[in-house]
Amino acid sequence: MSKDKPPGAVMIDPKIESLLGAVMAKIDHSVLGQTATEKEVYEGAQIALLRQVAAFCVKPSHVAFARKTLSSLFDLNQADPATKKPANKDGSEERIAPLELPAICTVVGFPHGANCTEIKLAETALALEQGATEIDMVVNLGDVHQGAWEAIGHEIASMTERVHQHERPFGSLPLLKVIFETTYLKDSQIRHLAEICADCQVDYVKTSTGFDYIRNQQTGRVEKPGATSRVVALMREICQGNPRIKASGGITTWKKVNQFLGAGADRIGTSATEAIYQQGLKVLGAR
Numbered sequence: 001m002s003k004d005k006p007p008g009a010v011m012i013d014p015k016i017e018s019l020l021g022a023v024m025a026k027i028d029h030s031v032l033g034q035t036a037t038e039k040e041v042y043e044g045a046q047i048a049l050l051r052q053v054a055a056f057c058v059k060p061s062h063v064a065f066a067r068k069t070l071s072s073l074f075d076l077n078q079a080d081p082a083t084k085k086p087a088n089k090d091g092s093e094e095r096i097a098p099l100e101l102p103a104i105c106t107v108v109g110f111p112h113g114a115n116c117t118e119i120k121l122a123e124t125a126l127a128l129e130q131g132a133t134e135i136d137m138v139v140n141l142g143d144v145h146q147g148a149w150e151a152i153g154h155e156i157a158s159m160t161e162r163v164h165q166h167e168r169p170f171g172s173l174p175l176l177k178v179i180f181e182t183t184y185l186k187d188s189q190i191r192h193l194a195e196i197c198a199d200c201q202v203d204y205v206k207t208s209t210g211f212d213y214i215r216n217q218q219t220g221r222v223e224k225p226g227a228t229s230r231v232v233a234l235m236r237e238i239c240q241g242n243p244r245i246k247a248s249g250g251i252t253t254w255k256k257v258n259q260f261l262g263a264g265a266d267r268i269g270t271s272a273t274e275a276i277y278q279q280g281l282k283v284l285g286a287r
Helices: 014-026 038-050 058-077 119-131 139-144 151-164 185-199 229-239 254-263 274-285
Strands: 027-031 055-058 103-108 133-137 175-179 203-208 244-250 269-270
Touching: 014 254, 014 274, 027 038, 027 244, 027 274, 038 055, 038 058, 038 274, 055 058, 055 133, 058 103, 058 119, 103 119, 119 133, 119 151, 133 151, 139 151, 139 185, 151 175, 151 185, 185 203, 185 229, 229 244, 229 254, 254 269, 254 274
Parallel strands: 027 055, 027 269, 055 103, 103 133, 133 175, 175 203, 203 244, 244 269
Antiparallel strands: none
């Protein structure tokens, strides 16, 4: 650890830092709330860069702002990594090592998947032009429930082609993740969707939007089930690593993150990244 570490900062054991970093590198930090503002996106970009997540996921209207913000924060860190970097809110821990720029992720057909395929393709094209490098698209749930598998296959194939034909500056391909919204699906429908995604060479299949509201018939309360370990394990069994799996929806604790990773998830979508990091510090004994 650098001798230039700021006074009062907590020294983290390299082994603990490595374990934390390995988990953070599997997270897509999201700012997707209905009322999310640019201020919240800015704060989210700070967290995404400081915690070195895989991707920073924002709404389509925030893609350009998120790209500009992340790039500015990254440039400051590169210019002077000892002092110019995203600040930790409580000031108790600072990162000295140069940071890597997380991917910019956005959502398409979100959250219901009901947009026409042509609109989803146009939305995707604009997002890629504005700097997104990962697209999380919601499948048309009505088509799934009526068994319109040919239409679903056409849409997913068209989306995959559109995303993969757009090269990043350094030549690697952008990624497409297809959101199933598994709360509303039977296992047989999940299986069929996963098989279509594999045939279309989708990069990830994803459990939920985080907006999967249902009414509990016993209590009358509205709930958001989100991801479940059982469904992630089922998706892993079907996909066998191709496509990879992103679990999202209600994953807000260190324990849950590791639970889903253990069930077979390759990525975790969450808005609670900073809380998860702080819980990880405590669980691993750094605080």
